[in-house]
Amino acid sequence: MLVEGKNICFSYDFGGSSFALQDVDISIAKGEFVAILGCNGSGKSTLVKHFNALLQLQKGELRVAQIDVRNEQEIWLLRRLCGMVFQNPDNQFVSSVVEEDIAFGLENYEVPRDEIPERVQSALSLVEMSGYEKRAPNTLSGGQKQRVALAGVLALDPEIIIFDEATAMLDPGGRQEVVKIMQKLHRAGKTIIAITHYVEETVAADKIILMHRGRVLACGSPHTILTNLELMKEAEMIPPLPVRLYYDLREAGIYLNHCPLTKEELVAAICQLRSKT
Ligand SMILES: Nc1ncnc2c1ncn2[C@@H]1O[C@H](COP(=O)(O)OP(=O)(O)OP(=O)(O)O)[C@@H](O)[C@H]1O
Numbered sequence: 686m687l688v689e690g691k692n693i694c695f696s697y698d699f700g701g702s703s704f705a706l707q708d709v710d711i712s713i714a715k716g717e718f719v720a721i722l723g724c725n726g727s728g729k730s731t732l733v734k735h736f737n738a739l740l741q742l743q744k745g746e747l748r749v750a751q752i753d754v755r756n757e758q759e760i761w762l763l764r765r766l767c768g769m770v771f772q773n774p775d776n777q778f779v780s781s782v783v784e785e786d787i788a789f790g791l792e793n794y795e796v797p798r799d800e801i802p803e804r805v806q807s808a809l810s811l812v813e814m815s816g817y818e819k820r821a822p823n824t825l826s827g828g829q830k831q832r833v834a835l836a837g838v839l840a841l842d843p844e845i846i847i848f849d850e851a852t853a854m855l856d857p858g859g860r861q862e863v864v865k866i867m868q869k870l871h872r873a874g875k876t877i878i879a880i881t882h883y884v885e886e887t888v889a890a891d892k893i894i895l896m897h898r899g900r901v902l903a904c905g906s907p908h909t910i911l912t913n914l915e916l917m918k919e920a921e922m923i924p925p926l927p928v929r930l931y932y933d934l935r936e937a938g939i940y941l942n943h944c945p946l947t948k949e950e951l952v953a954a955i956c957q958l959r960s961k962t
């Protein structure tokens with residue numbers, strides 16, 4: 686397993702009585718696309734910040750890419766292997782020129798100077814932002830900014846890329862661009878961990894980890910999690926529209942042959958129904 690955690694507990698007021706994480710077990714395989722879903726304050730960010738030691742493990746065990754996150758000697762390697770893109774695209778830049786911003790990260794990790802230009806180019810090309818090298822990040826759209834922030838992470842060739850609500854502040858177009866790049870990176874073999882409020886963004890994941898009040902409520906395929914109304918209610922999440930429609934139709938005496946997760950699956954199920962009648 687690339688990420689393997691057991692009994693992780695965490696409290697922001699260490700020693701206090703309120704827990705942001707309680708007895709969390711987690712395992713993520715290399716190459717998996719994992720969505721972490723949960724309402725506000727359920728502990729999603731707190732959990733992933735342990736993966737690259739942005740938060741110190743207080744209790745439990747956690748190994749990421751075979752590295753014990755408690756091992757301070759390995760902290761820079763861990764951060765290089767496990768890159769993160771955050772919610773606010775404006776808070777992720779240190780330079781006012783795109784290429785310098787990406788190069789800065791590489792210099793920090795002591796990448797040899799003569800390798801830097803090529804790494805910057807190939808990272809920008811991966812996120813489809815070639816040609817924007819000389820631009821100031823603040824002149825870009827939200828989606829473009831997130832892609833540049835992602836290029837900064839990709840330039841370090843991480844094993845795992847964590848998107849912590851990286852699409853939350855984007856308009857639908859920008860969100861789509863970032864989701865498309867996530868899927869491309871997944872196809873290229875990267876392990877993707879996507880935290881999101883948008884249930885629609887989780888339907889294509891290999892698995893969903895559903896969190897509530899600092900605990901993992903359930904872990905399973907999108908179908909298992911998103912079509913379980915009781916579970917979703919317990920997690921205070923609203924299931925995707927096709928799932929809700931499926932159950933509404935059932936109540937009205939109309940039975941689709943399976944519960945769809947996407948608009949396309951819903952249309953196909955309704956067409957099948959019509960062809961039977
Ligand atoms: N820096 C902090 N100091 C104190 N408490 C915090 C801090 N960050 C988070 N918490 C608390 O820890 C709990 C988990 O928060 P966390 O940010 O991990 O949730 P989340 O699922 O990422 O929420 P959101 O969807 O709003 O980002 C919440 O009760 C929150 O109030």
Ligand SMILES: [Mg+2]
Nearest residue numbers: 729730731850
């Ligand atoms: Mg969060």
